[in-house]
Amino acid sequence: MMDVRRDKLASVDEFFAMQAQLIAHDDPEMPTIVISAGTCGQASGANALIRVAKGELLQKKLTGRIRLRITGCHGFCAMEPSALVEPRRTFYPKINPDDMITIIEATAKGDIVERLLFVDPETGRRIEREEDIPFFKRQLRTIIGRNEKVDPLRIDDYIRNGGYQSFAKVMSGQGPRFVLDEVKASGLRGRGGAGFPTGQKWELFASQKNGAAKYLICNADEGDPGAYMDRSVLEGNPHSIIEGMLIGAYGTGATEGIIYIRTEYPLAIKHLNVALSQAGELGLLGKDIMGTGLSFDVEIVKGAGAFVCGEETALIRSIEGRMGEPRQRPPFPIVKGLYGKPTMINNVETWANIPVIISFGGRSFAGVGTERSSGTKIFSLVGKIKNTGLVEVPMGMTIREVVGNIGGGPAENGAIKAIQTGGPSGGCIPASMFDLTIDYESLKNVGSIMGSGGMIVMDDKTCMVDVAKYFMNFLKDESCGKCFTCRKGTQRMYEILDDISRGKGNLESLDLLEELAVTVRDTTMCGLGQTASNPVLSTLRYFRDEYIEHIEKKRCPAGVCKGLVTYFISDRCTGCMLCVKACPQGAITGKKKQRHVIDADRCIKCGNCRDVCKAGAVEVV
Amino acid sequence: METKDILNIIRKGNGKAGIISILENIQERYAYLPEKALRLIARETGYPLVDIYGVATFYKAFSLKPRGKHCISACLGTACHVRGAQAVVDEFKRQLDLAPGGTTPDNEITLETVNCLGACALGPIVVSDGHYFANVAPGDTKDIIQGTKDGVYGSNGNAKMYLFPIEAACPQCNRSLMDSEYRLAGYPSIRVNVLAGEARGWARLPSLYGNFTRIYEHEIPDNTLVKFLCPHCGSSLQGKAGCMECNAPMATVKVNGGGGVVSICTRTGCAGHMLELNGAAA
Numbered sequence: 001m002m003d004v005r006r007d008k009l010a011s012v013d014e015f016f017a018m019q020a021q022l023i024a025h026d027d028p029e030m031p032t033i034v035i036s037a038g039t040c041g042q043a044s045g046a047n048a049l050i051r052v053a054k055g056e057l058l059q060k061k062l063t064g065r066i067r068l069r070i071t072g073c074h075g076f077c078a079m080e081p082s083a084l085v086e087p088r089r090t091f092y093p094k095i096n097p098d099d100m101i102t103i104i105e106a107t108a109k110g111d112i113v114e115r116l117l118f119v120d121p122e123t124g125r126r127i128e129r130e131e132d133i134p135f136f137k138r139q140l141r142t143i144i145g146r147n148e149k150v151d152p153l154r155i156d157d158y159i160r161n162g163g164y165q166s167f168a169k170v171m172s173g174q175g176p177r178f179v180l181d182e183v184k185a186s187g188l189r190g191r192g193g194a195g196f197p198t199g200q201k202w203e204l205f206a207s208q209k210n211g212a213a214k215y216l217i218c219n220a221d222e223g224d225p226g227a228y229m230d231r232s233v234l235e236g237n238p239h240s241i242i243e244g245m246l247i248g249a250y251g252t253g254a255t256e257g258i259i260y261i262r263t264e265y266p267l268a269i270k271h272l273n274v275a276l277s278q279a280g281e282l283g284l285l286g287k288d289i290m291g292t293g294l295s296f297d298v299e300i301v302k303g304a305g306a307f308v309c310g311e312e313t314a315l316i317r318s319i320e321g322r323m324g325e326p327r328q329r330p331p332f333p334i335v336k337g338l339y340g341k342p343t344m345i346n347n348v349e350t351w352a353n354i355p356v357i358i359s360f361g362g363r364s365f366a367g368v369g370t371e372r373s374s375g376t377k378i379f380s381l382v383g384k385i386k387n388t389g390l391v392e393v394p395m396g397m398t399i400r401e402v403v404g405n406i407g408g409g410p411a412e413n414g415a416i417k418a419i420q421t422g423g424p425s426g427g428c429i430p431a432s433m434f435d436l437t438i439d440y441e442s443l444k445n446v447g448s449i450m451g452s453g454g455m456i457v458m459d460d461k462t463c464m465v466d467v468a469k470y471f472m473n474f475l476k477d478e479s480c481g482k483c484f485t486c487r488k489g490t491q492r493m494y495e496i497l498d499d500i501s502r503g504k505g506n507l508e509s510l511d512l513l514e515e516l517a518v519t520v521r522d523t524t525m526c527g528l529g530q531t532a533s534n535p536v537l538s539t540l541r542y543f544r545d546e547y548i549e550h551i552e553k554k555r556c557p558a559g560v561c562k563g564l565v566t567y568f569i570s571d572r573c574t575g576c577m578l579c580v581k582a583c584p585q586g587a588i589t590g591k592k593k594q595r596h597v598i599d600a601d602r603c604i605k606c607g608n609c610r611d612v613c614k615a616g617a618v619e620v621v
Numbered sequence: 622m623e624t625k626d627i628l629n630i631i632r633k634g635n636g637k638a639g640i641i642s643i644l645e646n647i648q649e650r651y652a653y654l655p656e657k658a659l660r661l662i663a664r665e666t667g668y669p670l671v672d673i674y675g676v677a678t679f680y681k682a683f684s685l686k687p688r689g690k691h692c693i694s695a696c697l698g699t700a701c702h703v704r705g706a707q708a709v710v711d712e713f714k715r716q717l718d719l720a721p722g723g724t725t726p727d728n729e730i731t732l733e734t735v736n737c738l739g740a741c742a743l744g745p746i747v748v749s750d751g752h753y754f755a756n757v758a759p760g761d762t763k764d765i766i767q768g769t770k771d772g773v774y775g776s777n778g779n780a781k782m783y784l785f786p787i788e789a790a791c792p793q794c795n796r797s798l799m800d801s802e803y804r805l806a807g808y809p810s811i812r813v814n815v816l817a818g819e820a821r822g823w824a825r826l827p828s829l830y831g832n833f834t835r836i837y838e839h840e841i842p843d844n845t846l847v848k849f850l851c852p853h854c855g856s857s858l859q860g861k862a863g864c865m866e867c868n869a870p871m872a873t874v875k876v877n878g879g880g881g882v883v884s885i886c887t888r889t890g891c892a893g894h895m896l897e898l899n900g901a902a903a
Binding site (some may be wrong): 040051274289383390456606611 | 639640644645663666674675676679681682683692697698699701702703704705708711712715716735736737738739740741742743746751752755758759760770783784785787820830831855863865866868876877878880881896898
């Protein structure tokens, strides 16, 4: 059953007994088909695979011989929908429902399906096991690797795989001080972006004694466009967040927990709701947890679509039901936060790291990564790259290793030009600097930030002026409007960038842009405004020549800025008429087997012709 | 009627999370925030109307305009953007003759853009009525619009794919619940007895997994909690699990000789269901 209701656990010993029983009743050798069904998986067709697998196992009477486990995202999104067959750990990428039937037949006989295995694009060889595939091989998947082990709707799966064990460990005789010391020793820094030392924050919070209530908040308002590691953890392993918060509550004396999650993540909200009610039924949340005297509960508050609410004072106002406008700090939320009470906010990935720290010990955790940036970090490697997906690596790896080795290089035939990290608060890092190591300080030194972990790859078909304009458009919409310089400054920067993208800019406007950027950075109150200039400053710093080309030659070298490009059909045209039919404006003329022509006056540059052309004859200049 | 309904929603949200959660609940019910609702919230909560209006316009998830029957959301996150999402949005705008946020005059489709849906690896992403489309190109927009109008992307639309029939039996007395005389969706139906308050009757459920048709002997309004009973031994089929969609209790029947169990939500109008295979059980 999905959740067999049981009595509440009365003691920590009862928990360990239950865990031992779950492990004893599990047969690790039983063939198990694991289907990756996070939002990405479902978008790629995982639901059909699940349905086919269920129907097939039932009708062939295999339900006692082959298990099915539906899990969150495994991370290799480019290969979705995918399945993993345990115990051999055979990885089947990009499968369809018919393939699923074949896989079930083979699994029942103890075979593998050779032709459906992953093919290494470099060697052309088939690779059976997930961990041997280059994308997975070079990662250290401490957090995201747990997704494939647990069905997020089954607390038993989580407990069997060591879940709530860290919490039970700290509750069996270790004092709150132990928790604080371990987190401090781990050197963990906030995964939300700013990188504040978590242990220090916890210690400060633990010492707060302002009234009865103290709040813990999980910031799950993953607003950076292009970043989705938090969603994946929330969907795939919601109990790990709850466990992290429980340990935090014990260590700091917090009385209530809130998960503030963006409403754009329906599956994550659903899984969290189920996880919270299961943890409550087992007595892992609520009053007098496992008879230890600790009382702590967690509730979900949904965001309503405002990027600025990722900022902690705005987030607090939003939970209070008000407009999400940041306020001046100090007082910091640690002292005076939600409803005026001490409040500590940590990001999803930070919370997910807490059980890991307790389990491995703070010192061994600190042994991973670099001296000042310990542990692993999950990145969403997306954009113009072959192996899109979630990548978890130790801090201190170079960008080149992540993009080249794990990411597998450029998608299609492009040449990678830059990566963008840190979302709208971050910046672009050019390919010439890819030997840079990934840690909080080095990214900041080159004008970007770690941020929450978005890593968007850009190639020669990405226009850097357009990227800056894109972020400024985003920021001017999302600026709450409280600080004049942010409200008007982002608006003006957008207008200047828009002019440049239309060929209406001049060289003086670059100076004005820089001056505005510095003013907005220096005169605004919250993180949104203070970092809003990063996309502009970093692209001006590393890709000034592209700006100048837009201004002086009225040309967009990447072929993106609509006002500066024209579509034309080259002599590679085979005269197939596809584009003639696809053109919504009737702007393309031509006869069969003759080269077609685009009427530039009627062309709206929608790109339909380029999409349908099989000969690659539609060019943009 | 509407006033009463809105007041119920306002009073249910007993204060703590405040205006945002009330607005969310109202929008969930009406798909937008009617002016009347904003005025009622102000009256009931004592907050000035301008504050309510402020919150309602500050957050992107709220709409003050009525929305269409169907919703197409195009993602404009960074990863989608660098892969050409703007061209996709432009094409939707052109085809529907709408600006984002607008609704077609026939009230069929609302077009929206969102900052990031978090499916960045598969961009450009478009979501129609909850169904995700990956790697969308401008040329795909026509089909998506047509499919959306035809309603094939809602939960019932998806269910058309890869359905299979199951054989149900009572978990208590093991007797079959299949009724080959009364067919639903081309297959024998599952017959159970149903208790709605004091009213008793039979219910027929489709045996085609993923089909949500329900036929009741006596009409039962949506949103009613019912009890399903075995027609042979009379025992309650109520299981221990809660519905993932609405947390109502679920009823459970055994399928294919114990190869699995199917749980269905006991709240009328909810499509919550779950097929568990024995091997997958905890």
